[in-house]
Amino acid sequence: MFGIHDIALFIVSGLLLNITPGQDVAYIVSRGAGLGWRGGAIAALGVGTGCFVHVFAASLGLSALLATSATAFTVVKLAGAGYLIWIGLTMWRGSNGNVKETCLAQRPSLHRIFTQGFLTNALNPKVALFFLAFLPQFVSADSTTKPLAFLLLGVLFTINGTMVNLGWAWFAARAARLLKGSGRFSVWIKRVAGTLFIGLGIRLALAKAA
Structure with a gap:
């Protein structure tokens, strides 16, 4: 349909790629560990929504602009x-x-968590280049409906990825409940996650287009 082939391989490959930790997973895990399942789930939904930006860009050919x-x-x-x-x-x-002041500090709103998750993914050009390289492998070269095929594959990839990310959110929230003995856990989660994101930002700044 629409020139799409090897759909089972596409789904399996996508799930394996989504399981691999990256900056999206790091954000989701940090929110899940620090704010519980609800915070992690909202973060996962924000990341998934951001991914749709790249899906539509790939289907419209805009991702090629970043590559060239x-x-x-x-x-x-x-x-x-x-x-x-x-x-x-x-x-x-x-x-x-x-520790006491940190625990009593105002928690970020769900809207803020969602927005941060959205921008974390949407502002990552490597995701756009990934879709540009990955999706065409499952669309026939002679297909006359390539944009629609890219769109359908991208939506499927994003839905599967969101399910995996919700699993990461649950895992992080569950692990936090088991390990958290005091407010110090939340403090160090924030510090470790903060250091990780600063490192990821520096790495992205130094990245070169493939």
């Missing part, structure tokens, strides 16, 4: 890197002070 234009890639890359570093610094700032 060094300027466009650099602009999006630096925006994404800056945002990751900002999230990391925010997590560190939120962990300052004594």
